[in-house]
Amino acid sequence: MPDVTRRNVLRAGAAGAGAALLPVAWSAVARAGSVAPPQVLAAGDLALWYDEPAGTDWLRALPIGNGRLGAMVFGNVDTERLQLNEDTIWAGGPYDSANTRGAANLAEIRRRVFADQWTQAQDLINQTMMGNPGGQLAYQPVGNLRLAFGSASGASQYNRTLDLTTATVTTTYVLNGVRYQRESFASAPDQVIVIRLTADRAGSITFNATFDSPQRTTVSSPDAATIGVDGISGAMEGVNGSVRFLALAHAVATGGTVSSSGGTLRVSGATSVTVLISIGSSYVNFRTVNGDYQGIARTRLNAARTVAFDQLRSRHLADYQALFNRVTIDLGRTAAADQPTDVRIAQHASTNDPQFSALLFQYGRYLLISSSRPGTQPANLQGIWNDSMTPPWDSKYTINANLPMNYWPADTTNLAECFLPVFDMVRDLTVTGARVAQAQYGAGGWVTHHNTDGWRGASVVDGALWGMWQTGGAWLSTLIWEHYLFTGDVGFLQANYPALKGAAQFFLDTLVAHPTLGYLVTNPSNSPELPHHSNASVCAGPTMDNQILRDLFDAVARAGEVLGVDATFRSQVRTARDRLAPTRVGSRGNVQEWLADWVETERNHRHVSHLYGLHPSNQITKRGTPALYEAARRTLELRGDDGTGWSLAWKINYWARLEDATRAHKLLRDLVRTDRLAPNMFDLHPPFQIDGNFGATSGIAEMLLHSHTGELHLLPALPSGWPTGQVAGLRGRGGYTVGVRWTSGQADEISVRADRDGTLRLRARLFTGSFTLVDATDDSTPSTTRPDTDVVQLAVRAGHTYRAARPGVTPSPTLSSTPTPTVSPTLSPTPTLTPTPTPTVTSTPSPSGARATYTVTSSWSGGFQGEVTVTAGAAPTRGWTVSWTFPSGQVISQIWSGTHTQSGANVRVTNVDYNGSLPAGGSTTFGFIASTAGANNPPTDITCTTT
Ligand code: FUC
Numbered sequence: 021m022p023d024v025t026r027r028n029v030l031r032a033g034a035a036g037a038g039a040a041l042l043p044v045a046w047s048a049v050a051r052a053g054s055v056a057p058p059q060v061l062a063a064g065d066l067a068l069w070y071d072e073p074a075g076t077d078w079l080r081a082l083p084i085g086n087g088r089l090g091a092m093v094f095g096n097v098d099t100e101r102l103q104l105n106e107d108t109i110w111a112g113g114p115y116d117s118a119n120t121r122g123a124a125n126l127a128e129i130r131r132r133v134f135a136d137q138w139t140q141a142q143d144l145i146n147q148t149m150m151g152n153p154g155g156q157l158a159y160q161p162v163g164n165l166r167l168a169f170g171s172a173s174g175a176s177q178y179n180r181t182l183d184l185t186t187a188t189v190t191t192t193y194v195l196n197g198v199r200y201q202r203e204s205f206a207s208a209p210d211q212v213i214v215i216r217l218t219a220d221r222a223g224s225i226t227f228n229a230t231f232d233s234p235q236r237t238t239v240s241s242p243d244a245a246t247i248g249v250d251g252i253s254g255a256m257e258g259v260n261g262s263v264r265f266l267a268l269a270h271a272v273a274t275g276g277t278v279s280s281s282g283g284t285l286r287v288s289g290a291t292s293v294t295v296l297i298s299i300g301s302s303y304v305n306f307r308t309v310n311g312d313y314q315g316i317a318r319t320r321l322n323a324a325r326t327v328a329f330d331q332l333r334s335r336h337l338a339d340y341q342a343l344f345n346r347v348t349i350d351l352g353r354t355a356a357a358d359q360p361t362d363v364r365i366a367q368h369a370s371t372n373d374p375q376f377s378a379l380l381f382q383y384g385r386y387l388l389i390s391s392s393r394p395g396t397q398p399a400n401l402q403g404i405w406n407d408s409m410t411p412p413w414d415s416k417y418t419i420n421a422n423l424p425m426n427y428w429p430a431d432t433t434n435l436a437e438c439f440l441p442v443f444d445m446v447r448d449l450t451v452t453g454a455r456v457a458q459a460q461y462g463a464g465g466w467v468t469h470h471n472t473d474g475w476r477g478a479s480v481v482d483g484a485l486w487g488m489w490q491t492g493g494a495w496l497s498t499l500i501w502e503h504y505l506f507t508g509d510v511g512f513l514q515a516n517y518p519a520l521k522g523a524a525q526f527f528l529d530t531l532v533a534h535p536t537l538g539y540l541v542t543n544p545s546n547s548p549e550l551p552h553h554s555n556a557s558v559c560a561g562p563t564m565d566n567q568i569l570r571d572l573f574d575a576v577a578r579a580g581e582v583l584g585v586d587a588t589f590r591s592q593v594r595t596a597r598d599r600l601a602p603t604r605v606g607s608r609g610n611v612q613e614w615l616a617d618w619v620e621t622e623r624n625h626r627h628v629s630h631l632y633g634l635h636p637s638n639q640i641t642k643r644g645t646p647a648l649y650e651a652a653r654r655t656l657e658l659r660g661d662d663g664t665g666w667s668l669a670w671k672i673n674y675w676a677r678l679e680d681a682t683r684a685h686k687l688l689r690d691l692v693r694t695d696r697l698a699p700n701m702f703d704l705h706p707p708f709q710i711d712g713n714f715g716a717t718s719g720i721a722e723m724l725l726h727s728h729t730g731e732l733h734l735l736p737a738l739p740s741g742w743p744t745g746q747v748a749g750l751r752g753r754g755g756y757t758v759g760v761r762w763t764s765g766q767a768d769e770i771s772v773r774a775d776r777d778g779t780l781r782l783r784a785r786l787f788t789g790s791f792t793l794v795d796a797t798d799d800s801t802p803s804t805t806r807p808d809t810d811v812v813q814l815a816v817r818a819g820h821t822y823r824a825a826r827p828g829v830t831p832s833p834t835l836s837s838t839p840t841p842t843v844s845p846t847l848s849p850t851p852t853l854t855p856t857p858t859p860t861v862t863s864t865p866s867p868s869g870a871r872a873t874y875t876v877t878s879s880w881s882g883g884f885q886g887e888v889t890v891t892a893g894a895a896p897t898r899g900w901t902v903s904w905t906f907p908s909g910q911v912i913s914q915i916w917s918g919t920h921t922q923s924g925a926n927v928r929v930t931n932v933d934y935n936g937s938l939p940a941g942g943s944t945t946f947g948f949i950a951s952t953a954g955a956n957n958p959p960t961d962i963t964c965t966t967t
Pocket residue numbers: 033036037401413418421422549626627664666705709
C-alpha cells in the first residue's frame with residue numbers, strides 16, 4: 021500500500037473552501053402530486069425519504085451507526101451496498117508527535133513575533149517546531165458488503181427511508197409481482213449491524229454477498245453461513261499501518277438455503293433473511309494496537325446469533341429511543357414536506373418548509389447518537405462515515421472549530437452521554453500533550469494544537485500558518501466545565517479535574533508578558549488560519565486565545581472551589597487571568613481580532629474566531645457587555661454571511677446569541693442549499709464535513725433557549741417563519757429540562773423541571789403580560805421576584821416542574837417533561853454537591869504480585885464508566901482475572917479490551933488473547949460501562965488473580 025499523502029488534502033485545506041474537492045452540483049425536481057409515504061407520516065415526518073436508490077453516489081446513501089460501527093446504505097435494487105466503518109481504523113499506528121529538537125528556538129521565535137517579523141518567525145517554527153511527522157494520520161474505511169440480487173429491471177413502487185425515530189433505513193420495492201423490503205440498523209446493545217430482508221412471497225430472496233475493501237485484505241468463508249474480510253490499515257506519513265480488523269457477515273434464512281465458500285455467501289430461495297455484520301479492531305488505545313480483533317468480531321457475532329431478529333430490533337429501539345425521544349420539536353408543517361428529501365433541499369430557498377428545520381435539528385441529534393457513545397471514539401470530521409483512504413483533512417479531529425462544534429448540541433439537546441468520548445480523548449491528550457509541552461516548550465501541564473488523530477498527535481502540524489495555535493487543549497478542557505454546568509455531576513468534575521488543571525498549568529508556564537502592552541500573551545500562536553498580513557498568521561495573544569484562556573482559568577478555579585482543592589493554584593490562575601488582554605472594539609466598530617487593530621487579509625474568511633466570546637462562550641452578551649455585543653454584530657456584518665458549511669452553522673449560533681431571529685433564520689436557510697447540504701442531508705463544507713450538521717442543530721437550540729448568562733431565556737431568537745410550535749426536553753445550564761409552546765410567535769406555556777434546589781431566573785416575553793406560574797409537582801404557587809420586566813425569579817426544588825402560562829391556556833401533556841426513556845433514565849445529576857463515588861481502588865496483589873487499579877472515569881444517573889489497569893508483578897504472568905461485585909444491581913453494557921461474564925452482581929473480566937501474557941511490570945487497561953436502574957454506586961473493591 022503506498023504511503024498515503026496528505027498534500028492533496030492540505031492543498032484543499034489551504035484553499036479553505038476545498039475548491040479542488042467540490043462535488044458535482046446536484047439538483048432535484050419537484051414530483052407532481054407527491055405525498056409523504058405512510059411510514060414517513062407515521063414517524064411524524066422525522067424521516068429522510070427518496071423515491072430513487074443512491075446508485076453510486078455516497079452522498080445519497082443513508083448513514084446508520086452505533087457509535088463504533090457505521091454503514092452507508094445505498095438501497096440499490098440490483099446490488100445493495102453497505103459501505104462499512106469502524107471508528108478505530110486509523111492509518112499508521114502509535115507514534116510520539118513531539119519534536120525532540122527541544123525548546124531552544126522558542127526564545128528567538130518569540131523575539132521575531134514581538135519584533136513584527138512574523139514570516140521569519142513562521143520560517144523558524146516550520147524548521148524547528150513541527151511535529152514528528154509533520155502531518156497527522158487519516159481515519160480509514162473497512163470496506164463494503166455487497167448483496168447482489170440480479171437485475172433491477174421492472175422494479176416499481178420504490179422508496180427508501182431513514183426513520184430518525186427508529187434509527188432504521190428501510191428500502192422497499194416491487195419486482196416481478198413480489199414486494200421486497202430491507203431494513204438496516206446498527207445496534208449499540210448487540211454491537212452488530214443488522215440487515216433484515218423480507219418478501220411477501222415465500223422463497224423469493226436470492227442473492228450473493230461479498231466483501232471488498234480498498235485496504236490490504238484477505239476474504240474468507242470461515243463457516244458455511246459466514247464470510248469475512250481480514251485487513252490492516254494503510255501506511256501514512258512514514259508510519260506503517262498497524263490497525264488490524266476483521267469484518268464478518270453471517271446470514272440466517274427462513275426457507276431456502278445458505279452456503280459460503282471462497283468469500284462468497286450464497287442465499288437462495290429464502291422467504292426472510294437476517295444478515296449480521298460484526299467488526300473487530302486491534303486498536304486498544306492510542307498507544308496499543310494488539311487487540312484480539314478476530315476474537316472481538318467473532319464474540320460479537322456469536323452473541324448476536326443467539327438473539328432472534330425481533331429481540332435485536334427491540335433492544336436497538338429501546339437503546340436508541342432512550343436518547344432520541346428526550347427532545348421533541350414541532351415547528352409546523354407545510355405541503356413542502358410531502359416532497360422527497362432531496363427535492364425539499366433543492367427547493368428550500370423558494371418554499372416555506374418549517375418542518376425541514378425540525379428535521380435538520382433531529383438529524384443532528386440522530387448523527388450524534390449514531391457516531392458518539394460512551395466508550396467509542398469521538399465523532400470526527402465525518403462522524404464515523406468515510407469511504408476513502410485519503411479523506412478530506414484526513415477525517416480527523418480539527419480542534420480550532422470543528423471538534424468543539426460537533427459537541428455543541430450534546431448537552432443542550434439532552435444527549436449528555438454522547439459527549440463522554442471527548443473527555444476520554446482529552447485524557448489521552450493529557451499524556452501525549454504533556455510530552456509535547458515538555459519537549460517543545462519546556463513546560464509542565466499539556467498542550468494540543470489545531471488537530472489531533474486516533475494516535476492523539478498533539479504537536480504543531482501542517483505548517484505554522486495553520487498549525488501554530490496553542491489553545492486546542494485549552495478549548496477542549498473548557499468543555500469539562502461546560503458539561504459539568506449542565507449535569508452538576510461532581511464525580512465527573514473530579515475525574516476530569518486533572519486535565520483542566522494540566523491545561524492551565526501549561527499556560528501558567530508559557531504565557532509571556534507583552535513587551536509594550538504588559539499583558540500576558542500566548543506567543544507564538546494565531547487567530548485560526550487567518551493571515552493578518554500577507555502569508556503571516558502567527559502572532560502573540562490573538563483575541564480568541566485570550567478569550568479561551570479566560571474561560572480555562574475561570575473553569576479550573578471554579579472547579580477547584582467545587583472540589584475543595586488547590587487553593588494556591590486557584591489564586592495563581594486568577595492572577596494570570598487578570599493579566600490577559602481584554603476583548604477590544606476596533607477602529608471599524610468591530611471586535612478586534614488581534615492585539616493590534618489589523619484588518620484581516622481575507623475580508624470574508626470562514627473563521628470568525630474572535631467571536632468565540634459570543635458563542636460558545638458568554639464573555640460577550642447583550643445585557644452584560646452592550647458595547648462588545650454591538651461590535652460583535654458589526655464584525656459579522658463585515659465578514660458577511662457567506663462561508664463554508666461549518667462557518668454558516670457557527671453564524672447561526674452567533675446570530676441566535678445576538679437575539680437576531682431573522683438573521684439566524686436566514687443563515688439557517690442559507691445552509692439548506694444544494695451547495696451546502698448533500699441529498700442525504702450531510703453538511704457540505706464542501707466536501708462533506710459533519711460539523712455543519714451538529715452546528716445547525718446547536719444553532720436551532722440556541723434560537724429557542726439560552727442559558728449562558730445564569731438565566732433561562734425562552735425563545736430568544738424565534739423567527740417569524742416558525743409562528744406556531746413546540747419544543748420539549750431541551751437542557752439548560754444549572755440542570756434544567758425545558759419545554760415551551762407558542763402561537764403567533766408568543767409563548768403560551770413554559771415548563772421547567774429542576775434537577776437541583778436553587779434559584780431560577782426565567783426570561784420570556786410572556787412575563788411582560790399577565791401569566792400564571794405554578795409548581796406543577798405539588799400545585800403550590802411559588803413566590804417570585806421581578807428583577808427585570810421580562811424576568812421572574814423563584815426558588816426551585818429538585819425534581820419539581822414549574823409551569824408558566826398565559827391565563828386560560830390548557831396545560832399540554834407533552835410539554836411538562838421529556839418523554840420517559842425506556843432504558844436509561846433522562847440524565848438527572850446528583851442533586852447535591854456530594855460526589856458520585858469515584859474510588860481509585862487498588863486490589864490486593866495476587867500471589868504473583870499482579871495487581872489492578874480501578875477508577876471511575878465518568879458517571880451519570882443511568883450508569884458509569886470505569887477503567888481498570890492490570891499490572892504484572894516482578895514476574896511475568898500468563899493470564900489474569902479481575903473480579904468484583906456490583907453493589908446496586910449494575911450490569912455491564914459494554915466492555916473493551918477484555919471479556920467478561922456477569923452472574924447476578926458478580927463480575928469476572930479476563931484478558932483477551934492478545935495480552936494473555938504480561939511481562940514483568942507490564943500493564944494493560946480495560947474499560948467498561950455499567951448501567952443501572954437503581955443507585956449508582958460503583959464497586960469499592962476488586963480482586964486480581966493470575967494464571
Ligand atoms: C480547518 C478549517 C477548514 C476545514 C478543516 C477541517 O482547517 O479552516 O475549513 O474545516 O479545518
